[in-house]
Amino acid sequence: MSSSRPAHSSSSSSRTRQSSRARILAQTTLDAELNAEYEESGDSFDYSKLVEAQRSTPPEQQGRSGKVIAYLQHIQRGKLIQPFGCLLALDEKSFRVIAFSENAPEMLTTVSHAVPNVDDPPKLGIGTNVRSLFTDPGATALQKALGFADVSLLNPILVQCKTSGKPFYAIVHRATGCLVVDFEPVKPTEFPATAAGALQSYKLAAKAISKIQSLPGGSMEALCNTVVKEVFDLTGYDRVMAYKFHEDEHGEVFAEITKPGIEPYIGLHYPATDIPQAARFLFMKNKVRMICDCRARSVKIIEDEALSIDISLCGSTLRAPHSCHLKYMENMNSIASLVMAVVVNENEEDDEPEPEQPPQQQKKKRLWGLIVCHHESPRYVPFPLRYACEFLAQVFAVHVNKEFELEKQIREKNILRMQTMLSDMLFKESSPLSIVSGSPNIMDLVKCDGAALLYGDKVWRLQTAPTESQIRDIAFWLSEVHGDSTGLSTDSLQDAGYPGAASLGDMICGMAVAKITSKDILFWFRSHTAAEIKWGGAKHDPSDKDDNRRMHPRLSFKAFLEVVKTKSLPWSDYEMDAIHSLQLILRGTLNDASKPAQASGLDNQIGDLKLDGLAELQAVTSEMVRLMETATVPILAVDGNGLVNGWNQKVAELSGLRVDEAIGRHILTLVEDSSVSLVQRMLYLALQGREEKEVRFELKTHGSKRDDGPVILVVNACASRDLHDHVVGVCFVAQDMTVHKLVMDKFTRVEGDYKP
Structure with missing residues (x-):
């Protein structure tokens, strides 16, 4: 969407937020219009209308809000799932079934002759207690999930049917007023050694992560090429792409790897409507999306008639894709797909919190793009491997953030x-x-x-x-x-x-x-x-x-x-x-x-030259100070005695220590004890004119940030000199590595959970 604007009528962050909101709102309306056109015309849908729709002025909201709401409702509460698994929705208080997929009774309650002593097999319907369907300890583990605030941390829960003895991955998430459980069959070769299989997946992911971390940095292209190659090797799909969203919401295939003989899409750009805003919203909620077979018939959800609203399937791994998307996949001969969201920190220009936002919501995220896998035949990837891919995408996102910081x-x-x-x-x-x-x-x-x-x-x-x-x-x-x-x-x-x-x-x-x-x-x-x-x-x-x-x-x-x-x-x-x-x-x-020249004698001329020189120096200095204060990376400075005389807004935001509180304090009192000797050495060398690069140290946090733990910085030292080239202080230009460490710590913990 094009926009004209007064260049300096508002702050950068305000301009960006307003432009982004207007663009997303207009794009969502256009998505709904195109969807309605497709649903109404079916096979006669003329895709070339997309050109006309995109070139025209974005549609006004008036009179069309009903169509947009219906579209979003259909995307999120479509009451259809893919047939590679089944679904139950459970009441959180009674643990009884309030909705189930039509294939659930057959998958979960079919009696097998291999299981003795099943005289009275359980029936599955509205009101069934889910404990009656599974053996312990799976049934107990499911019930315990109710007590966890973030049930996704428990996934997958391994359960075994009482009637057939078949094992399933139970993948749990919360929806409004209920617990939604996706059940995916476990291959006999994976059971009961499921933990070992998951560990193997994490070992493969760890190898890919190591390759990403070994990259020198400074090239987004090299980073994206590496991640698509690693995902290609890890998952076995025919095509893997890094799909990047641009500022105006359109997409680009930024990196790609394919098996021989497949038409390349590298370098292609696509209109924003190819991946609707509603789909992008769902990727922010559920960061891995698998479609096993775009030609498979979807399965209906049967709900308790007493429910006031349909159950949201936003977080379900089984949620059926939209018919328009299925047609698109089939036309490009992509029968199966696996997509991972790449979620990064919002642009630094947008990091200023809005006044009404609470502090914990001030750090915004955005969808940078997607890692997209296509296959020319049906393909199923087990949940542990998908979870490992999600970790890989998170680590990739951290490195994308690092590249952003370096580029800035x-x-x-x-x-x-x-x-x-x-x-x-x-x-x-x-x-x-x-x-x-x-x-x-x-x-x-x-x-x-x-x-x-x-x-x-x-x-x-x-x-x-x-x-x-x-x-x-x-x-x-x-x-x-x-x-x-x-x-x-x-x-x-x-x-x-x-x-x-x-x-x-x-x-x-x-x-x-x-x-x-x-x-x-x-x-x-x-x-x-x-x-x-x-x-x-x-x-x-x-x-x-x-x-x-x-x-x-x-x-x-x-x-x-x-x-x-x-x-x-x-x-x-x-x-x-x-x-x-x-x-x-x-x-x-x-x-x-x-200004009129004042040339009344040599002394006046010399005085004017001095004043002009000072004015020039002041103008340049003021501009440099402004750029440092508004920089998107942490910058701090100290004088020759180690006392802080520069503390920009970014380092104040990260540490929780205001500028006026930091000025005049000794730098060694602001770093963690474990970093004192490092900073002392770096300061000493810089004051001698020897500037160290990429030194890592930890900065203490204060106020509202105190409980977040130290800020991890990688710092370059730059000696500050006076007019006579004497070193009078040190400026530290830093890169925040805190998020990177948190992600790697999380990966290490989860990998450890799977070790035998």
């Missing part, structure tokens, strides 16, 4: 370096022409295809930019429509309402603007997104013909390319912040240059 550090460093260079050029010449005609120039500040400057009623153009007359027309439109704004950013001039957008062609779609004065303006331009996309192989050549009515990944890609013909890549918040900072420096420089 590099990005912020590059932006700061470029801002410093551009500022230096401005201070020397006091004219914006220096940062347009020189090298580097404004195009090096943010990713763009062209730029322009309107200054003193003259126009300077760089690379792919509109003509001079078109730039003047855009400036006039800005003054008429956005006269009160200091800037603007949009990924679609057409969607932003610029009347001349069509005349610019698809090579000029997105634009960011910074006003220096009401008449002097800097412009950055971007081409359409499709220009950034590469076709993933000869079979994806645009000249290929395809059935436009048929749901298939190649058609989805064509639909995506149609959607983005009038859109550029969106302008990120950090890019707009960089533009805003340059805008402030420009305004300050030009204001200083416009």
Whole structure:
């Protein structure tokens, strides 16, 4: 969804949250519309309508809320399961059955001649006490699950039917007012040595995790290629992909491995509707999803008529897939699938808590993407192996977070370096022409295809930019429509309402603007997104013909390319912040240059030079301090005596120690006792000019964070120097590794539980 916005009317986090909410709401409505169209038209459904729907303005909510609610209700409470297992819903107080799948009586109560002394086999129906169906200790273990707040930690519970002696994995989760239990048959070869089989799964996962951890870092591509290869080896599926969601919700096959002879999807991009928002919500709740056979007939759920609402199957491993998704799978010859959610920390720009949020809910998560496995024939993966895959996905997510942090550090460093260079050029010449005609120039500040400057009623153009007359027309439109704004950013001039957008062609779609004065303006331009996309192989050549009515990944890609013909890549918040900072420096420089010179003698001239030099230094210093304070990584600084004189918002958030409380305290009093000698050595060496890298130490927590345990940081030391190049302090730029350690500790504990 395209959005135009005043560049600096609100904080980065606020802009991102508002944009994301609006996008998700509009996308959910469109998902519901397409679903209704599919359900009503059946085999005559025309998938090419997706193109038209995506290119049009997102539908208004008025008059359509009923359709959206019905769609979400159907997705979550569809009353159908896959036939590879059966389901019971139990009343939490009485432990009696309040709902069951139609295949449950046959699977759980069929009498076997191999089991003697079953004279009066139990009957399964509404009101049956579930203890009557299973032998001890399985029945007791199921009942004990009621006492656990998070019953998922007990999964799987091994139970054995009284009548047949058959073993099942009981996979338990809570739904509103009841306990939902999925039963999956255990292969005879796995029973009773199930624990040993699970241990083998964890050993395989541990091997894959070790490979991921051994990567040097600094390459998201290498990380994704490694995880798809490990999942491919671990699960045996024909195709494994790392599927990444972009900021505008569309998806991309970022990494892939297949068995020989399968058509590759690497590099393909898909519209956001290919994975509906409702499905993404379910992935956040139930992080592993298996479809064993898309052609298998679904099994109905029979519920107690006294229930006021249908039982939610959001957390069920057996929940039947939607008919539209099944058709999509069949068309691409993917009969079975296994999907793992990759859930990461929300973008740092969004980490500011909203006022109404309690502290424990302030750390938000988001769905970065999916690890998707496809198979050309029916395939079942036992629960212990799926659970091991879930752990692998969690560890992968931790490393994705690490790559984000590393990318942000590099990005912020590059932006700061470029801002410093551009500022230096401005201070020397006091004219914006220096940062347009020189090298580097404004195009090096943010990713763009062209730029322009309107200054003193003259126009300077760089690379792919509109003509001079078109730039003047855009400036006039800005003054008429956005006269009160200091800037603007949009990924679609057409969607932003610029009347001349069509005349610019698809090579000029997105634009960011910074006003220096009401008449002097800097412009950055971007081409359409499709220009950034590469076709993933000869079979994806645009000249290929395809059935436009048929749901298939190649058609989805064509639909995506149609959607983005009038859109550029969106302008990120950090890019707009960089533009805003340059805008402030420009305004300050030009204001200083416009002041009348005071040249009344040599002493006055020398005094002016000193003041100007101090003003320049102050401007650069202020900008660097602002960037450090708002950085997305922990940064702290100490003077030559080890007393804290810098403590940014990120380290304050992690430690629970406010900036005003930290300033003036000795650094050694703020670290754990086990880290004192490490920090002491690093501080000593840095004050000698020897800067250590990647030193790990633990920071104490305070206030509301005290019970969370220490913050684990990996730190680079940077010596601070005065004008005479003397070391006067140390700056520590850190990376938070706390979450990574928690995940690995959890993995180690669970692996230990399975050791014989």
